[in-house]
Amino acid sequence: MNYLNTGLPAPIPAGDGLDKPFWEGLQKELLLLQRCSVCTGWQWGPEWSCHRCHSFELRYEEVSPVGVIFSYERVWHPVHPALKEQGPYLIVLVVLPQAGEVRMVGNLLGDPRQEVPIGAEVRGVFEHHNDTEPAFTLLHWELSNSAT
Amino acid sequence: MRTLRGRVAVVGIGETAYYKRGESPDAEFKLALKAILAACSDAGIAPEAIDGFASYSNDRSDPSRLAAALGCRELRFANMQWGGGGGGGSAAVGNGAAAVATGMAECVVVFRSLAQGQFGRFGQGPRRNVIQGDGAHTVPYGLMSPAQMFAMKVQRFMFDHQVVQSALRSISLASYHHAQNNPRAVMYGRPLDERTYEDSRWIVEPFHLYDCCQENDGAAAMIIVPAERAGDFAQPPAYLLSAVAGSHYRAGASVHNTPDYATSTFKTLAPRLYEMAGVSPGDVNVLQSYENFTGGVMMSIVEHGFCEPDACNEFFVKERFLAPDGELPLNTSGGNLAECYMHGLGLNIEAVRQIRGQSTNQVAGAQVSMVISGPMVTPVSASIFGAEGVL
Ligand SMILES: [Zn+2]
Numbered sequence: 001m002n003y004l005n006t007g008l009p010a011p012i013p014a015g016d017g018l019d020k021p022f023w024e025g026l027q028k029e030l031l032l033l034q035r036c037s038v039c040t041g042w043q044w045g046p047e048w049s050c051h052r053c054h055s056f057e058l059r060y061e062e063v064s065p066v067g068v069i070f071s072y073e074r075v076w077h078p079v080h081p082a083l084k085e086q087g088p089y090l091i092v093l094v095v096l097p098q099a100g101e102v103r104m105v106g107n108l109l110g111d112p113r114q115e116v117p118i119g120a121e122v123r124g125v126f127e128h129h130n131d132t133e134p135a136f137t138l139l140h141w142e143l144s145n146s147a148t
Numbered sequence: 149m150r151t152l153r154g155r156v157a158v159v160g161i162g163e164t165a166y167y168k169r170g171e172s173p174d175a176e177f178k179l180a181l182k183a184i185l186a187a188c189s190d191a192g193i194a195p196e197a198i199d200g201f202a203s204y205s206n207d208r209s210d211p212s213r214l215a216a217a218l219g220c221r222e223l224r225f226a227n228m229q230w231g232g233g234g235g236g237g238s239a240a241v242g243n244g245a246a247a248v249a250t251g252m253a254e255c256v257v258v259f260r261s262l263a264q265g266q267f268g269r270f271g272q273g274p275r276r277n278v279i280q281g282d283g284a285h286t287v288p289y290g291l292m293s294p295a296q297m298f299a300m301k302v303q304r305f306m307f308d309h310q311v312v313q314s315a316l317r318s319i320s321l322a323s324y325h326h327a328q329n330n331p332r333a334v335m336y337g338r339p340l341d342e343r344t345y346e347d348s349r350w351i352v353e354p355f356h357l358y359d360c361c362q363e364n365d366g367a368a369a370m371i372i373v374p375a376e377r378a379g380d381f382a383q384p385p386a387y388l389l390s391a392v393a394g395s396h397y398r399a400g401a402s403v404h405n406t407p408d409y410a411t412s413t414f415k416t417l418a419p420r421l422y423e424m425a426g427v428s429p430g431d432v433n434v435l436q437s438y439e440n441f442t443g444g445v446m447m448s449i450v451e452h453g454f455c456e457p458d459a460c461n462e463f464f465v466k467e468r469f470l471a472p473d474g475e476l477p478l479n480t481s482g483g484n485l486a487e488c489y490m491h492g493l494g495l496n497i498e499a500v501r502q503i504r505g506q507s508t509n510q511v512a513g514a515q516v517s518m519v520i521s522g523p524m525v526t527p528v529s530a531s532i533f534g535a536e537g538v539l
Contacts, residue, residue, distance in 0.1 A: 004290050009276050011284035019284070045285060045402030070409070071304035076350040079293040080273035088350075091291050093300050093404050103405050105286045118307050134278065138288055 002127055003107045003140055004089060007082025010129065010136050019046045021060035026137035029126045032060035033099055042100030065124025065139060067094035070103055072116040088112045094122055094141055109142040121145070151424050152242065154539045155249035157378035157385035160191025160371035161497045166334050166488035170265025172365035180209035180261035181217055183367035187257060191371050192382035198371070200225030200256035202244035204236025205491055209261045209367075225253035229393065229529075233294065234438050234484075234492030235413075235522030239529035241496055242391025244372045254373065260493040261367035270294060271363055285403045294440060295360055298524045299352040302443030305410035306354060309457045313354060315464035316442040317345050319478070320358040320485055322469035323439065327482025330508040334362060335486035359442040361484040368493040370500065386503035386517070389534040390425035392417045395526035412447035412523035417530055421452075425516075425532040429453040432532075433514040434477045434502045436495035437523075439484045444523030449476075452520065452530070471509035480509040492521050496531065503535050 013020035025032035034043040036050040037057035049056050071093040078084050090108040095101055108116060109125060122141040129136050162183045164174070172179060188195045195218040201211035202225070211226035225247040229236035237260070244256035264270065273292035274283065286292065291300075305311065324340035327333035340358060348357040378385035396416045399406050408415065422428055429452060437445045446464060449455055454476060455463040469478035481487040481498040488494055499517040501507045515538050521529045 004288075008288050008290065009274055009279035009283075011288050012278045012280045014280045014284070023284075045282065045405055047402075051398065051401075071300045071307070073291075073296065073299040073303055074350070074353040075290055075296060076352060077295075079271060079296070080275075080290075083290060086290075089290055091289055091296070091300070093304075103403065103409075105289055105291055105404060107289050118304070136288075 002129070003109060005082050005086050008080060010132055010134055012134055012136070018048065022046065023136065025060065026126060026139055027128070027135070031063045031065045031124060031139060033063050033102060034058045035061040042102050044102035044104065063096060063099045066098070067096045067104070067122055067141070069116065069118050069120050069122055070095040071118060072108065074112065090116060092116070092122070092141055104139065106138070107140045109140050110146060152245050152249055152391055153389050153424055153426060154387050155375055156245040156372050157375050157387045158370050158500045158533065159373050159378060159381040159383060159385050160187040160193060161369070161500050162186025162188070162190055163332065163368045163494065163497060164366045166332060166490070167365040168334060169363040169365060172263045172265065176261050176263035176266055177209050177213070179263060179365070179367035180214065180259055183261065183369040184214065184218065184257050184259055187369040187371045190383060193255065193371060195219065196221050197255050198257050199223060200244060200247055200253035202227040202240040202256055202258045203260055204229035204240045205232055205234065205260070207260055208267070209259070225256055231525060231527045233440060233522045233525040235525040235528040237438065237492035237496055237521035237529060238391055238519050238531035239393035239521070239527065241370070241372070241388065241531050242393060242529065245388050245391060248372050248374055256372045257369050258372065258493070259367065259369040260491045262491055263365040264363050265365060282402045295352050295355055298441050298444060299355055300404065301410050301524055302441065302447070303354055305443070305447055308410060309460060311446070311460045315446055315460045316354065316359050317342065318464045318466045318469065319439065319442040319445045320345060321466045323479045323483045323485040325466070325470055326480050326509045327486035330482050330487055333482040333487040334364060335482060354443065355441050358485070361440050362489045364489045366488055366490050368490045368497055370497060384504050385536065386500040386533040387536065387539055389427065389516070389532040389538070390421050391529065391531040392421045392424065393527050393529035395528060399526040412444050412451050413526055413528045414448055414451040414520065414523065414530065417528065418452045421530045421532065427516055427532065431516050432518045433516050434471070434480060434511040435518050435520070436479055436483065436499050437520040438492045438495060439479065440523065448520045448523045471511050477509070477511045480507050480511065495519050495521070499533050503533050
C-alpha cells in the first residue's frame, strides 16, 4: 500500500535530462545522487555544474539510503483533490551524512500522528508505482529503530 | 558613498478596495489602473507624468500597456524584480528609487495588482498528471503549497531555539487587533482572540489557520520622485532611507538544500539595510513585516536584530507589537493576515502612512518606518522610510 492516496502528479525526469539517472535509479532501488568527478563533492538538488569547482564532470553515484531527520512537518489541510480523504501525513527533510550532508524530501512511514524526533536516524524505503503511466518510484523513510 | 539614502521620496500612495479572493468586480488590469490613478490623485500628479513602472512576482499588468492606457507622455523605465512571493515588494521600491536617483526616470510608480479569482491561486497544488524539475522531488510527497514549503523551515527554527506556539500566535493577534481600527481591512469587524487561534485547525504544523495569510484581490501603487521635487506635492513626503534585496549563499539550492536552512533569508541583507539607512534597530519606530506565515515574521524580526533567537518566547508577546504604545508596533494596518494580501505592497504603503501620520493605528511621531518583504523566499527585500527630520 502506498503512503499517500493515489492521484498526485507523477514525477518524470526533467525535460533537459538533468535528473534522469536519479529517477531511473529509484526504479532499480538505487539511490543515485550527484558527485563531482573533479573535487569529489556531493551535490543535491541536481545542477549542471559543481557549485564548488565549477566542473561539468558530475556523475550519479550510489548512496546508501540512510539519513537523519533534519526537519519535518505534519500536513493537515489538503491542497490537492487526491489528498481530500487522506487525513494528516508526515513529510520529512532528511540529511545524508555519507553524501556531504545533502538533503532529500520524503514521507515518514508509520503513524501520521507520531512524535517526530528531529535528529533520529532513518532508512529509505522504495515505493514503486508500477501500475501508473508513467511508472515511477518514490523514496520514503522510516525510523531505523522501528520494527520492520 | 553610493547610496539611495534621502535621494528619492514617496509622494503618492493608492489602493483599490480590498476583496476576498475571487470577489473583485474589476478585472486585474483595471485594478492596477485604479490603484495607480488613486496614487496620482493622492500626490496631486498628472498620470501622464509617470515615466516608469516597477513591480515584482511576475505581475501580469504590463508596463507598456499601462503607459498606453494612462497616456503617459514617455516610458523610461519598465522593471520587474525576479522571484516569487512577496520577496520583491521592497526590491521594486528600491529598483524604482534607483532609476529615479540615477536620472533614468523622473516619476516611477511601484505597483502590484492581483486578482487570483481570474487566474491561478497560490495556495493550491498543481493539477497536472506529471511533474518534472524541482517540483518532482517534493510534490509527489505532498509538499506543494507555500505553507508546506515554509513550515519545514519554521519547524527547524523552533526546534533549534525551543520556541513555543504562543510566539507565533502573538504576531497573528497583533495583525487582527490593528485590522479592527482599519476599515479597509478585509478582517475589519472580525477580531481574533487567543482561544479562537488555539482552537483553529492546523493547516500544516506549526501553522494554524490564523498563521497563514489571506488570498485577496486588489491593487496597490506608490509614486517615487527625486528628493529635490519631494516638496512639490500634496502630501508630506516619505523619504527612502534604504532598500536592499537578495539572499545568502546558495539560498536557491533546490530541494531544500540551502546550507543555512532555518532562516527568513535576511541574515546578509539586514546589516546592509541598516548601514545604508544610518539607523539601528533601536531607531525603528514602527515595523511592517510580511506575513506569508507568522513563523517567517518571527525569523525576520530576529534576523533584523530586534530579538535574540533564543529569546523568542519572551519577546513575542502581543502587547509589544500593538500601536500606539507597544515597544515595536508591528503590521499596523492588519498586514497580510488581516488587512489584505496585496503581495505585501500594502505594507510599504502603510509604512509611508506612518511617516505621514495617517495610519488608522498611528504611532505618534513616527520618523523611521521599516518594511520587511517576503521572508523565506529568494530573493527577499527590505526598506526603510524616514520623515524629513531624519535626513
Ligand atoms: Zn567539483
